[in-house]
Amino acid sequence: MVNRLAFSLSFALLYSVAEISFKVGGFPAPFSKVLSLENPPMEGKDVVILQNLLLRSPFVRPIEKSGVYDRETSEAVASYQKGNGLPSNGIFNTTTASLVLKQLMYDGYKDDHTVPSGYKFKVHIPVYKDRTIETIGTLYDSNNKVMHTFRARCHGAMDATGKEINQLTIDGNTPTGLVTFDLNSPEPNLKSFGPYPVIRAVKGLKGNAAIGKNKDDTFLSDYRSGILLHTGEWDHWNPSEPMPNSLGCIHVHPTDLHTIDDILVHKLGVVVHKNPFGENPYPYVPQGILSIEQID
């Protein structure tokens, strides 16, 4: 009798644990839970990202990017569901989450072929939706003159199940958009980052990189920091092969980073700022600009 009870209890426990992990596992990152209208309301970065993405849908009227799952947000989700032929209940579940990411991830960001004033250099990196395809990046001086072209790889890591993770997740693909960019002294780990100064993506200004609550809070650098343009002394890699996946950073060949650093410092007067690693807010005025544009 006691044993039977223990058995059915542990069975019930197992079942509910399995159910919970199924629900969590079922959400595509950056989302991880059902969002619905509650009292007090649910809040978080997932809500900020959802609100920013919903604003791209033709079925949704403008909403505030507040990070609070309020009535307005729940109604926006309901309109989005209705517009897509889903039962419209304003509850953000795995079905709605997958559709939002599939339909609304593209930020429409286009490089405008200019260098905004006040910056000493610009780097443009085209990317494909399939980030395993390496592309050719370009370094410009402040007059928009091409100084160097180089191979770039922006494919992020895989999740625990080996599935690709998207650009709005930690360690996923490099996010698109316009970002301030600055030269920092080398990272200590030569194997992963190479021996040269790295260039740090500082703060999102446009596109997915700028997703946030207001102008002071952006996906880069408040939700995801540490994206660098760097090289590495990668095991078993030789320069005729594609570069390894990153954790969202932009990988370049060692010879290219060496050349880029040389141009920045000796031709464009860019200063190597002492690497502040993850320090936020970033302690220097960024000297450059990074433009990452999806071209398919």
Ligand SMILES: *[C@@H]1O[C@H](CO)[C@@H](O)[C@H](O)[C@H]1NC(C)=O
């Ligand atoms: C999510 O909610 C929709 C209603 O919008 C429903 O049709 C769908 O079955 C739900 N999906 C899951 C996995 O519960």
